[in-house]
Amino acid sequence: MPRGKTRHNLEVCGDCGAADATWASVNKGILLCTQCCSIHRSLGRSISQVKSLVKSTWNPNQLTMFYTLNNNGANNIWEHALLENGSKLLRKKPNAKDPISVKQEYIKAKHLQCAYTFREQYEDGLLSVENELGKQLHASVRSANLETSFRLLTSGADPNYFHDEKGSTPLHIAVSSDQKLQVELLLVYGANPNSPDSQGRTPLDYSRQYNNKELMSRLIESQYEVTDSFSYYLALRKPDHAAGVHFWIPATGFKSNPASLSKLQKLTNPVFEELAMDVYDEVERRQTEAIWLSCADTTELNVVPFLPVDPTLSTIRNQGRQKLARFSTPELKTLVYDVLIDTQRRQMPDKARTTEDDDDPLYDSVAEDEDYAEPIDREEEPVRNKDSIISIGSISKTNQVLEQLTKQLKNSDNTITDLRSEVLKLRHYVKTLQTENFELRGRMGKKVHFSNGDSGFDSLEFIAEKQVVDESPSDKHADEVDLRQKKTSQRPTSMYETREGISKVANWQALKAQIKQNENAKNASSGLYGSPKEREMVLQCTEQITRTIQLLCKSIQDLEREECVASGAKVGKAVAKLAGTIPQESEPEKIKLMLEASSKLQLECLSLQIARLKGDGKSIDVHFSNIRDIGFNIAKYTKDIVTKYSASQW
Incomplete structure (x- = not known):
């Protein structure tokens, strides 16, 4: 095994500097002493994957990958904030003699909260950041630069990222480039060896194509890692993958529990996979x-005597995981044996599988402890022979992929058919509009002459189109109903056709006078909004209120900033400026409400700042909600004023 740059990196604990580092955190890339390892174990496998350097079983490439990361300063990634300013520790690390x-x-x-890890600040959204990290990882795994790939994965890069342009995942590229250590790193961080590329080929297919037997053997082992672990736990034996035997069940020594096996068979495949992973952990x-x-x-x-809580899982599932620690060794082995039996049944393509609907609860269907702890009757043990050693081929996986592709193609065909029908409808509608437009242009080509000498807006034709009738007050209600009926009957058949019945309107001079009277009233009401210069000032004030x-919204969302009170005062000044600019007789009620709201807003901002200094979370939430509601009301009033002033310009 090649040793690396410094003695410090190889032989001391990465967390406290102790010299007796005989344990390793595989996904963190650092060595651990016994005490620090006990703390890592209490964090859970989702945070730190702990293995013994002396007594655990290692794949040679995985061990080489780990030492490569450790020797090239993987620990510096987790302690970046402590190593700034010329590698001088800003905060003292614990030493080996500390409690x-x-x-x-x-x-x-360091490891649970990642408090000292370097995090780049991205201006784009989360999806853009993930795409950028995934593309960088996709390019990095081509080379032997393991440290760059490790840094990207610790920064949040997805090991299963699918590159749309390349049509593959990082694991496909690492296998094609014969980068064995990159493959090990991706597998440690959860890369799926069964993920297909754009051509439907898996990383295992690429290893067969290039006749890379070492990578092919490693990818097959990773596919059956869970079931291999179960077989080894039961009988200290694993199936011979090189001989084509990928699944092995002990022929003697174990008896299936009918009650638990019956419950396992009723689980859906996703729930069964979750249970198998929990048993594996x-x-x-x-x-x-x-x-x-x-x-x-x-x-x-002292170490936690059960599986630690995984914050990414539900509470019910975490409780079920911890219940597994109550099983005695014989009871757990019986459960493992049943899981192997049901895994065999689910993997066989020629056997019908009984599953429940997906609406069933995810984890409540798992059998209780007393179900697994039923006494084992050795007299009813069935006879098992060599048929228990079953080789699972790739036929079932191929059938599943074909079924999924068939469903996707069917859905795509249905979508294309629907879109085609919609396109035909839209084309027919466009042709109709083009015909009407052509007719309209023909009509507009003929000049219209008014025989009474009036302009177009004062002519009899224009007044008749408005359908304004000068009537006596006594008959007003009945005639208004008749007028609405006339308007309804005179609705044009398209947007380009004019209404008929112009010649039926009488007393057009009276109608003309009524129209002029309405226009004078409109001009009088618009005069309340002042001159164009005043309107422009009002619009500027409203823009300032919006800004x-x-x-204010940005300042109250950032707990570290103390600009909440100042931002609230700026809102109040903007509202006061608007109140001094706008004529009071135009919007007296809204101006009053806005001034009252701005006063309340400044008080709430001051209260929020005080609550933050005290650390009162409940009060912070209350004041935050009040500020948001008051700001919304002020914005609403401002919008109403802007709408009226904008309309007055026309």
């Missing part, structure tokens, strides 16, 4: 526990 409580506080901040925890207890310096260290409200 375990001090180490625990530091390790949780518990099996790995117990195997690591056995290695842990065999070390002389671990007897006084100050936006600044």
Whole structure:
């Protein structure tokens, strides 16, 4: 095994500097002493994947990958904030002699909260950032530069990112480029060896194409990692993948529990996979526990006696995971045996599978402890022979892929058919509009002459189109109903045709006078909004109110900034300026409401700042909600004023 740059990187704990680092955090790329390893184990496998350098089983390429990361300063990524200003520690790290409580506080901040990890600031959205990191990872795995890929993965790059232009995932590229250490790194971070590219080929297909037997063997092992672990836990034996045997069930020594097996068979495939992963985590925890207890310096260290809580999972599932620790060794082995049996049934393509609807609860369907703990009757043990060793080929996976592709093609055909019918309808509608437009242009080509010498807007024809009738007050209501009926009957058949019945209107001089009277009334009402210069000033004030409200929203969302009170004062000044500019007789009620709201807003901003200083979370939420509501009301009043003043310009 090649050793790296410095003795420090190879032989000391990455968290406290202890010299007896015999454990490793595979996904963190650092060595661990026994005490720090106990804390990492309490964090859970989702945070730190712990293995013994001495007694655990390692794949050679995985061990080489780990030492490469450790020797090239992988720990500097997790301690970036502590190594600024010329590699001088801004905060003292715990040393080997510090109490375990001090180490625990530091390790949780470093690995659970990632408090010292470098995080770049991106202006784009989260989706754009993920795409950019995925593209960089897709390019990085082509080379042997393992540190760059590790930095991208720790920054949030998706190991299963699908490059739309290249039509592949990083694992496809790493296998094609024969980068074995990059493959190991991607597998540690959850890369799926069964993911197809744009041509439907998996990374395993690429390894077969290039006749890379080492990578092909490693990818097959990763596909059956869970079931191989179960077989090894039951009988210390794994299937021979090189001989084409990918699934092995012990022929003797174990008996299936009918009750638990019946419940397993009723689970849907996604729920069964979740249960199998939880059982796998518990099996790995117990195997690591056995290695842990065999070390002389671990007897006084306390470790969580069950699977730690995974914050990414639901509460019910975490409770179910912790219940697995209550199983005795024989009970857990019986459950593992049943999971292997049902996995065989689900993997066989020629057997009908019974599943429940997807609406069933996800984790409540798992059998309770007393169901798994039923006494085992050895007399009813069925006879098993060589047929228990079953080789699972790729036929079932190919059938599943073909079924999914068939469904997708069918849905695509239905969508294309619907779109074609919509296009035909739109084309017919466009042709209709073109015909009407052509007719309209023909009519507009003929000049219209008014025989009475009036202009177009004062002519009899224009007044008749408005259908304004000068009537006596006594008959007003009845004639208004008749007028609405006339308008309804005279609705044009298209947007380009004029109404008929012009010649039926009488007393057009009276109608003309009525129209002029209405226009004078309209001009009088619009005069309340002042001159064009005043309207422009009002619009500027409303724009200033909008900008100050936006600044206020940003200031109250950032807990570290103390600009809330100043932003509220700016809103109040903008409202006061608007109240001094707009004529009071035009919007007296809205101006009064806006002034009252701005006063309340400044008080709420001051209260929010005080609550933040006190750390009162409940009060912060109340004042935050009040500020948001008041800001919304001010913006609403401002919008009404802008609408009226904009309309007055016309």
